[in-house]
Amino acid sequence: MKYKIRTISVTLFVFTFITILLSFSYVAYNFKEVIDIKAYEFIVFITATLLIIGIYWISVKLTSGIAEIELTKREIEFNWLKKPILKSQDNLKFDLYKIDSWNIQREFHYDTLNISSNFSSMTISRFPEWRDDKDDYQSFINSFSNKIKSINKKKLKSDKRNEKPNQTTENKLISNK
Numbered sequence: 001m002k003y004k005i006r007t008i009s010v011t012l013f014v015f016t017f018i019t020i021l022l023s024f025s026y027v028a029y030n031f032k033e034v035i036d037i038k039a040y041e042f043i044v045f046i047t048a049t050l051l052i053i054g055i056y057w058i059s060v061k062l063t064s065g066i067a068e069i070e071l072t073k074r075e076i077e078f079n080w081l082k083k084p085i086l087k088s089q090d091n092l093k094f095d096l097y098k099i100d101s102w103n104i105q106r107e108f109h110y111d112t113l114n115i116s117s118n119f120s121s122m123t124i125s126r127f128p129e130w131r132d133d134k135d136d137y138q139s140f141i142n143s144f145s146n147k148i149k150s151i152n153k154k155k156l157k158s159d160k161r162n163e164k165p166n167q168t169t170e171n172k173l174i175s176n177k
Contacts, residue, residue, distance in 0.1 A: 005066070005069060008060070068080075075095055100174065151174060152174055
């Protein structure tokens with residue numbers, strides 16, 4: 001099944017937002033000194049508010065994107081539909097049975113899903129205030145966690161069937177760290 005998910009690089013977003021904000025503050029400060037005009041407080045407040053909203057919008061545009069994730073019986077495939085300008089993560093493909101661990105972090109301002117294997121890792125971050133009807137993030141999380149539970153059950157059954165006296169078989173389970 002295919003899922004479309006809106007993503008953002010939280011670290012790059014914060015870095016971009018602060019960099020642009022400081023740059024505009026420096027320019028505005030120097031501009032005020034050059035002109036040497038005393039502005040009314042209301043005009044300054046409106047200008048500052050519009051500036052911060054603009055900086056937020058620019059930061060989101062530079063660091064957010066849309067990804068398509070295809071989850072099949074054996075694989076998970078991550079493809080960028082709209083890759084963020086400041087993101088270096090490429091399209092990835094994982095064999096579900098080779099995943100070592102996965103983790104969902106729910107923070108106050110963002111959610112992050114990390115999937116790791118021996119060969120590579122994938123990170124998906126998004127803002128929780130993005131509405132669920134705009135993307136398939138929550139349905140992907142539900143399907144993915146159910147798929148991992150199913151794989152772990154199969155591995156446990158396989159271990160029990162192959163178990164012989166004085167022999168240990170180790171079918172590594174996928175952990176949720």
